[in-house]
Amino acid sequence: MSATGIGAPVRRKEDFRFITGQGQYTDDVTRPGETRAVFVRSPHAHAKIKSIDVGAAKKMPGVIDVLTGAQLATDKIGNLICGWMIHSKDGSPMKMSAHPALAATKVNCVGDAVAVVIAETIAQGKDAAEKVKVDYEVLTAVVDPAKAQAKGAPQIHPDIPNNTIYQWHLGEKKDVDAAFAAAKHVTKLDIVNNRLVPNAMEPRAALADYDAGTDNLTLWNTSQNPHVARLVISAFIGMAPEHKLRVIAPDVGGGFGSKIFIYPEEVVCLWASRRVKRPVKWTSDRSEAFLTDAHGRDHVTHAEMALDANGKILALRARTIANLGAYMSTFSSSVPTYLYATLLSGQYNIPSIYCEVDAVYTNTAPVDAYRGAGRPEATFVVERLVEVAARQMGIDPADLRRRNFITAFPHQTPVIMAYDGGDYNASLKKAMEMADVKGFAKRKREAARNGKLRGMGYSTYIEACGIAPSQAVGSLGAGVGLWESAEVRVNPTGSVEVLTGSHAHGQGHETTFAQLVSERLGIPFENVSIVHGDTDKVQFGMGTYGSRSGAVGMSAIVKALDKIEIKAKKVAAFMLEAAEGDIEFKDGKFTVAGTDKSAAFGDVALNAYIAHKFTGAELEPGLKETSFYDPTNFTFPAGCHICELDVDIETGKVDIVNWTAVDDFGTIINPMIVEGQVHGGIAQGVGQALMEGAYYDAAGQLVTGSMMDYTMPRAHDLPSFHVGLTETKSPSNPLGMKGCGEAGAIASPAAVINAITDAIGTENIAMPATASAVWTALQKLQAPKAA
Amino acid sequence: MYNFTFHRPTTVRQAAGLLARNPDGKLLAGGHSLLPVMKQRLAQPSALVDLSLVEGMTGVELKGRSVVIGAMTRHADVANSQVLKDVMPGLAAVPGSIGDPQVRNRGTIGGSIANNDPNADYPAACLGLGATIITNKRRIAADDFFTGMFSTALEEGEIIVKVSFPVAKKAAYEKFKHPASGFALVGVFVSKRGPDIRVAVTGAGSNGVFRVKSFEEALKKRFSPKSIEGMSIPATGMNADIHASPEYRAHLVAVLARRALAKAND
Amino acid sequence: MAAVSMTVNGKAVTGDVEPRTLLVQFLRENLRLTGTHVGCDTSQCGACIVHIDGIAAKACTTLALQCEGAKITTIEGLAEPGGKLHPMQEAFREHHGLQCGYCTPGMIMSALDIVRRNGNNLDEHTIRDQLDGNICRCTGYHNIVKAIEAGAKAMAK
Known part of the structure; x- marks a missing residue:
């Protein structure tokens, strides 16, 4: 391994x-x-x-124009859309409402934009915005998806009965x-997967x-996929x-x-810029972000697992209501369906699985993909069921998992x-060693002496990453192909630019791709530059999400590099006066097999451009290649996270005392960056489990509308993490490569809740398990004893 | 923010004059309560009278049996005051727990008290020690000063100049932080100064900071966590929100009072 | 409008601003020092932290006019004029203490204030506790904590 090559930090x-x-x-x-x-x-x-x-x-100082939804309609600006078609079990297509960029006749959630002020300064714009008089006829709101489906519920969009977008099923x-x-044992759980606000630290912005x-x-925007x-x-x-x-998506802050x-x-902003003939910039306040960024999760699920007397899982069934908010965001339909139910097999050999999902409109912010997107929800269902089943059957939770792990690949789930590969026993074993599971009982006794209830929870997760191949996602309803492109430009001096359709907003592609x-x-x-995020530079790309930039984006670069090598060998053959088939390329040098004749990569690059050694009829000058890479399958990162924590009996406060993560991401390009991705993912998952939750009141007001009420994980809420790796390569x-960006967020919520429930001795706790919630759960436990 | 005029007087008298001339004006101390509210356009003062150049309004001094803190003294300076740490570390812990380090670098005791946020820390210390709030017009006992959430006994044009805390032999503050905001979900300040025993609670009550007379009574026998073991306060009148139920807040009052008592006796 | 003058990163600057102009707006819009960021509107995230007369403060909760005559240091003022990085900047790079980079300037300015208050030998607990005013959504803080510990030590050399 070289100091800057694959595998180096x-x-x-x-x-x-x-x-x-x-x-x-x-x-x-x-x-x-x-403006x-x-x-x-x-x-x-x-x-x-x-x-x-x-x-x-319009008469306020500094105001250039004030525009409304009626003008947007007159100018024939089309609706925002959801790009993934889901069909209900009766075969009918999902019911997508109109979603104008400015509401003209009706608003469906707090924060719905009804007009825009274009002004010289933000302060002047805000002064003027207060002078826009909107006469509303307030309607009854519904924020709970089950209530939205009920008879007599407020009708949010015309022609969409019961506010139900689709009733889908799988299995x-x-x-x-x-x-x-036929099962000997059945475990049942009611699960709420709490609504989250993504809160990337850079608020959304657009400059048109x-x-x-x-x-x-021209549009500069905060996009993962320009x-x-x-x-x-x-x-x-x-x-x-x-x-x-x-x-152009320049530097993007998460x-x-x-x-x-x-x-x-x-x-x-684009429309307004054309109308006022000046650049128009909008930067979200955090308060606006809370109201208008697409939220994540928000599932209500009843799940059941059937097992035989030996703890062998026979079947799993789940019924989920997914709250998609007031409008269908761009990929919202796919999250509670193909990104969710397809992962309900977890790491286990489960012969039969059936899942039903209703997607519902409510008067809340739209809900779409948030780190993990569907897979955290699936993992939480599976890993809670497995843990609770083990406890109910008196089987060690690690042992119950081992009895059911998939060990032969490829494995077709129901x-x-x-699944194309993995070694789930290996990651569980390594994690248990790193977490010192053997010493847990002793540590638990010590904690008890300090008024603490100690618990340990496992999460052996799997995820499907890459979000590809195109043919597969197309058959499932995706409106786009999900490949990736790359262009490798070798300059005459031998330096290289790589143009990629992936987009980095913290992932470090400029480093790992180089x-x-x-x-x-x-x-x-140092001689490699990575170019991304500009549609004028990169021909096309599908962007970054679903942990796909390594497995798909880098594979496209590999494919382009293959072509570069083929072309460069042709150039080298002319330079070295040898047959093309005799040219070998290694360590930046082209050599003629069996001789000491060689040419450095830089010399070959220069010769490709000066084209002195070959005619145009023999070979095209230049050294630049493009590829479009479409994978053959999803990738399946998997691993085991173990959370050890203390619950303060008096206050219910949870302190995570040890976190172990052992992940199998296949080939690692840069372990430093991979570990960083794991850390960040765990923090978001712990945030979901312990502190984060978006709440609307019955009137549809967002109660957690700022960081004063919505708890963001801070440094003192988290421990340092112990991160390890196992490796089975993705075939x-x-x-x-398999992908590492979402694993932490997918694995961790179940590990936390499994640990808390282990500590307090009741399964009756929902996320976020705040101190107040844990204390309340403890009181309920004690109540019958007192009575 | 709405626009306003900005003034920087150098004496308390000038500041009072500016307030008189700008009836919709407000005093600006550290700005860490007022400016966020103005940014959200929830307050619209016509003028801000910045007190930061007014002389003689900062510092922590031991005067007889009292610690006197200038109204414009920043939380960090109070928390780090050696004078205070020597005589009453329990009080120094209060500004040390406010907000975050940057907030403590700017926020002031006078601003905090004048705002009387129902979840703020200083009101608990003032009430829990029987402090005296000294304004440009008079001296107000803490028991009379805090009149309800975001409400005080301050009159138009009245400026807090100093706060005087009697030195208590035993004093401590225990706080359960609001997980998002860092304010007190519940904060309890306890003190014992001769026969005067006080237990003051912030964050929990729907009407702002209050004293727990039942605990104070029980502690007269012995100033110890044991004296209030098993005691609780009713949940009625406690705040309710998504972060804590009234029952939980009432429970925390008792837990934190016991912990503060243990700390005060340490 | 009101005139304001201050020293920013060692240079005397003046401006004509509305009284409601925040220090962070003055830095970003008037001076085009865009390294100081805005990540929230409730004074909590710390992306806007600068030093006012050597002490860390949130530039989103400070009026430009409050800084009349003050010495301001922003992230742009830390490296030496020749380009040599401040040890704390270097530590963030060495320990992968940043991902998207948005919270980073505030984190580094906050880290320097932790060193000012607590010295160069920092333990993990102190660092985590004292980072209360900074929010990062990418790193889970693990590497930020390591970076600050190392940066603080390097500053003593």
């Missing part, structure tokens, strides 16, 4: 600009003559708009029912610049033809899914997925 190229304050995030970009957009938002969760009067606002109900009927001279529109944004804004919203719209989606604000190129071409790491891509 190379320090990141991108860090210098960030640690010196020179990052360029969207709000840092300015254009001459820039600011301030949105007028609904204070009501559900209301008819009777009228909007912008007269007074064979008949087989599952038969297995349950219309060039009247060329009729070109090409998809351009496609949707062109093809569906009709803002501009694709070739007249450039989307995404976690929430920046995949196409949002109203960027559409409005819910679509074909490691791959450096190793493969045998050139210095489905050339590097054997």
Whole structure:
């Protein structure tokens, strides 16, 4: 392994600009003559708009224009869309409501934008926004999805009865029912997977610049996938033809899914820039972010597991209601279906699985993919069921898992997925050693002497990453192909630019992708630049989500590098006056087999461009190759997390005292970066389990509308983590990579709750398990004793 | 934020004059309660009178049997005051627990007390020690000062200049932080100064800071956690929100009171 | 509008601002020092932390006019003029104490204040406790804590 090649903990190229304050995030970009957009938002969760009067606002100082939804409709700006078609079990297509970027006739959640002020400064825009008079007829709101489906519930969108988007299912109900009927033991759980607010630290932003001279529109935005944004804004919203719209996602301050989606604000900024003929910038306040960023999770599930007398799992069934909020966000339909139910087999050999999912509109913010997207929800269901089943049957939880692990691959689950490889026993064993499970009983006794209840919880998770291949996702309803592209440009001096359709917003692609190129071409790491996030530079790309940039994005680079090598060998053959078939390439050097004749990579690059050694008829000059890589399967990262924690008996406060994570991500490019991804994922999962939760009151007001009420994990809420790895290579891509970005968030909530319930001796605790909630659960336990 | 005029007087008299001329004006101390509210456009003062250049309003001094703290003294400076740590570390712990380090670097005792946020820490210390709030017009006993959530006995144009805390032989503060905001979900300050025993609670009550007379009575026999073992306060009148039920807050009052007593006796 | 003058990263600067202008707006919009970020509107995330007269403060909760005559240091003012990084900056890079980079300037400015208050030998508990005013969504804090511990030690050399 070289110091900068595959497997080396190379320090990141991108860090210098960030640690010196020179990052360029969207709000840092300015254009001459820039104006600011301030949105007028609904204070009501559900209301008819009777009228909007912008007269007074338009007269305020610094105001350039005030625009409304009626004008948006007149200008024929199309609706926002959801790009993944789901069919109900009766075969009918999902019911997608209209979603205009500015509401014209009706608002369906607090924060719905009804008008926009374009002003010289934000302060002037805010002053004017208060002068926009909106006359609302307030309607009854519904925030609970089960209530939204009930008879007589408020109708959120016309022609969508019972506010139900789809009633979907997966698996064979008949087989599952038969297995349950024959089972020796059945474990049942009611689970709420709490609604989360993503809260990437950089709030969303958009800067639109219309060039009247060329009729070109440029959008800088906080996007995880600028090409998809351009496609949707062109093809569906009709803002501009694709070739007249450039989307640039510069440095992006975290995404976690929430920046995949196409949002109203960027559409409005583009439209407004064309109307006022000046650049228009919008930067979200955190308060706006709480109301308008797509939230995550929000499932209510009843789940059951059937086992035989030996603890062998026979079947699993689940019924889930997914709250998708007021509108269907870009990929929202896929999250509680194909990203969820397909993972209900976990790491286990479960013969029969059946899952039903209802997706429902409510008067709340839209819900879409958030780190893990469906897979944390599935893992929580499976890992809670397994843990509780073990406790109920008196079997050690690790042992029950081992009895059911899949050990032969490939393994076809009853819910679509074909696992291609893994070693679940290995990660469990290593994690148990690292966590010193043997010493737990002693530690528990010591904790008890200090008034603490100690608990330990496992989560042996699996996830499907890569979100590919295109044919597979297409058959499941995806509106796009899910491959990735790469272009490798070798310059005449031998330095290299890689243009990738992946997008980095914290993942360190500028470093890891350069490691791959450096190793493969045998050139210095410093001589490689990674270019991403600009539709004018990169031809097309599907972006970054679902832990796909390694397995799919880097595979595309590998494919392009293969082509570079083939072409470079042809050039070298002319240079070295040898047959192409005799040229070997190793460590940055082309040699003629069996001779000492050689040419360095840089020399070959130069010769490719000066083209002195071959005619145009023999070989095209230049050294640049493009690839589009479509994988053959999802990848299946898996592992085991073990959480050990103390519960303060008096206050219910939970302190995590030890966290062990052993993950199998296949090939690792940069262990430092991979560990960082695991740390961050665990923190988000612990946040979900212990402190985070978005709450709406009955009127549809977001009670947790700021960081004063929504608890973000802080440094003192978390321990240092013990992270280990096992490795089985993915057979489905050339590097054997599986993906590491979401594992922590997927694995950890179940580990925390399994540990808390182990500590307090009742399964009756929901997420987030705040001190108050844990104390209350403890009181309920003690109540019968007292009586 | 709405716009306002900005003034920087150098004397208390000037500041009072500016307030008189700007009836919709507000005093600006550390700004860490007022500015966030103004940013959310929930307050619209016509003028801000910044007290940071007013002389003689900072510092922690031992005067006889009292610790006198200038109203513009920042939380960090109070928390780190050697004078205070020597005579009454239990009081120094109160500003040491406010917000976060940056908030403590800017926020002031006068601003905190004048705001009387029902979840703020200083009101518990003032009430729990029987402090005297000294304004440009008069001296107000803490028992009379805090009149309800975000409400005090301060009159128009009245400026807190100093706060005087009697030195108690035993004093301690225990706080259960609100997990999101860092304010007190419940905070309990206990003190014993001769026969005067006080137990003051912030964060829990729906009407702001209050004293727990039943605990104080029980502690007269012996100032020890044992004296209130098994005692509780009713949940009625406790705050209810998504972070804690009234029952939980009432329970925490007793737990934190016991812990504070143990600490005070340490 | 009101005139304001202060010293930012060693340079005297002046501006004409509305009284309601926050220090962070003055830095970002008037001076184009965009390394200081805004991550919340409730004074909690710490992305905006700068030093006012050597002490860490949240620039989103400070008016520019309150800083009349003050010496301000931002993330842009830490490295030496020749480009040599401050040991704390170097430590964040060496220990992978950042991912998306958005909270990083505030984290580094906060870290320096932790050293000012607590010295160069910091334990994990102190660092975690004293990072109360900074929120990071990417790193889980693990490597930030390591970076601050190492950076603090390196500053003593």
